Amino acid sequence: MSAIPQERRVVTAIPGPKSQELQARRTAVVAGGVGSVLPVFTARAGGGIIEDIDGNRLIDFGSGIAVTSVGASAEAVVRRASAQLADFTHTCFMVTPYEGYVEVCERLAELTPGDHAKKSALFNSGAEAVENAVKIARSHTKRQAVVVFDHGYHGRTNLTMALTSKNMPYKHGFGPFAPEVYRVPVAYGYRWPTGPENCGAEASAQAIDQISKQIGAENVAAIIIEPVLGEGGFIEPAKGFLPAIAQFAKDNGIVFVADEIQSGFCRTGQWFACEDEGIVPDLITTAKGIAGGLPLAAVTGRAEIMDAAHAGGLGGTYGGNPVACAGALGSIETMKELDLNAKAKRIESVMKARLTEMQEKHDIIGDIRGRGAMIAIELVKSGTKDPNPEATAAIAKACHAAGVIVLTCGTYGNVLRFLPPLVIGEDLLNEGLDIVAEAIAAV
Template structure:
């Protein structure tokens, strides 16, 4: 099956923007490469789909056997502007011709400063800000905690159920889900405390009560168990990512932010997965008007190159002594040039608007699908960060088996989708913000067919 191609040279048009299946998935060449991988790479490094990519652009990923798959994953919300965005590629190539590394802590360069200036301008709030650049989301979150502890002189950090913040020792501790992220890797870092998240679909008294009740419970537990005066920071994802794209019930985040402000606690918004237009706002915390003290970003910031950042109030960021922050590769010049290109793409192509349009196209289709299949217990998300939660016949028990089966059928048909959720029962959709409309519609057709086949099986 093919779809109308975008003309060559158009955005996302270097490769034909169509699904094309020429072998089974994975095909023979991918299976050969997988055999090599098995002999060279430990099984602890997993992959969603064992097809080996040779090319990608716009809304498609091409594997070693020539199959062209529709991309509903974006490298986990990384390639929002496309896998081979021309502006990103050109700036990276030009920088590589000049120099690839000096270490900003040894001999600095303008692009690092320019990225920080842009983050200071674009993140929520009109207060004076500073930014530092690092390599990954986990490193950004870890630095945010370091900065918060230093600036406040307090030890405790509060996080929430279903949260995911990384795989380093500290961020693994902050992460809620045990398997596969924490199992066997303890003991964990001290002074980390976990509170209930406002999870509307699973809140005992129903979604209407969820926001205020969850906030009241969290505040009560912080006050009783830790003492507000001992808390350096509350770290929270405005939409829980790996936990299942859980959008906290309205009012929850503002109540937590107000509690933080009243008690000298720093509110840290982990925007690693939600940032840079993914949710239809430039940053997800803007949806309820929250102005964080610190914001962590990564993933979509640099079009696939490793870059992350911590941006915060100037007086907080400036508190740390000279030499206390940094890293050898943090703010690498290639990644900085890529980030500047990404920010230009977001602004000039109105990718926040594109994300909203993706959500407007996907959510009605998914709600129609849920009406036909009771196994879809919840449809949720904002912008181009959308999910469905699958349950058993009782309407609440998680169904990770069905989730895996539907994902497998999508993969076999040429649609790359991801799973998520604390219970492994969520299908999440993160299409590139530049995906053509016809590929988005075709991907939803494939998902619909996958559910029909599972229901008939």
């Protein structure tokens, strides 16, 4: 377990004087376009705690946006990465390769859904993984069109901005965007006009109809979807939607890509969220939780699709950096050893029970959703389904002031999302939820 005491401690205002001083230095030299949820500067982190430079200890319900699932200083990650640092930091896999890269690809072949032959390519970030998945799919199919979904988020590079559905803050003022990207409806049960029970069938029929009529299935290289939509509001597509879309892709020679960057690696209580309905994607993109906080990403998929790109067509100077690969092997070791899928399911049962109690008292909680340790509440104006971003921001602010890091998301800015490290202690989890309850009651 972490060397940092696993207890919340608030000793100054948040942010404290040292953080405020550092924030002034930051303002002078860091570009204004780089935001921060909470300007407290971290000194150490581990388990379910982030300790700032003023000595405050905050309960971490964000995991650096689903990255530090094994904690921010997991023993196996630190041990393996430190050993690799001592041997060499970099050679570039495309110049002289090394075993760590190969071993990560072996682990990915073993862990990702499906028993077909699989290969991987490693990159630095989620957006890079998605962008390369598109390159691979286009190379394999000799087609150009890419289909994505309402409320989807896939990154901030030029191509992935085109794939992302939310304008502010991700796309505004940054166009023009890459062509041949088409957006279709997703099965958002809470907001589906005829109700969640009809949503899966109706939304998939609508999406397939639009693809067939507006693009032509024979022109589509890839369909890309997050099995649980992250930035869009932790939307779990209504049951039946994903299998219908995956089957349509299969029937039409379209590469089905599961973007598991936020939902992968035990986050939802399964290695990958697409397993919930037995989906076996052609390609799967991973990043975030893969390497315990070190920058690494991957595209893994059917060997014949992955091999479609010509030699030299995939890569990047830092892709599959040896230290990050060592971190990934340590992260996967920790996930298996501590059975973090079971931990994620336990976190879900604790959180959903507590959040349901809050919903019974406060009708601004319109919906509770998500799986594992990827849980969210959608906040609405009393007695309606109208989004309530003001209440969402106020609740997040109150939690921050009390020493709990929470994140918001959602196309309408009205979703409070919870992504605790999977290694968080249950007492800490409950204490954080007490503070969330107080913040909701106050609003």
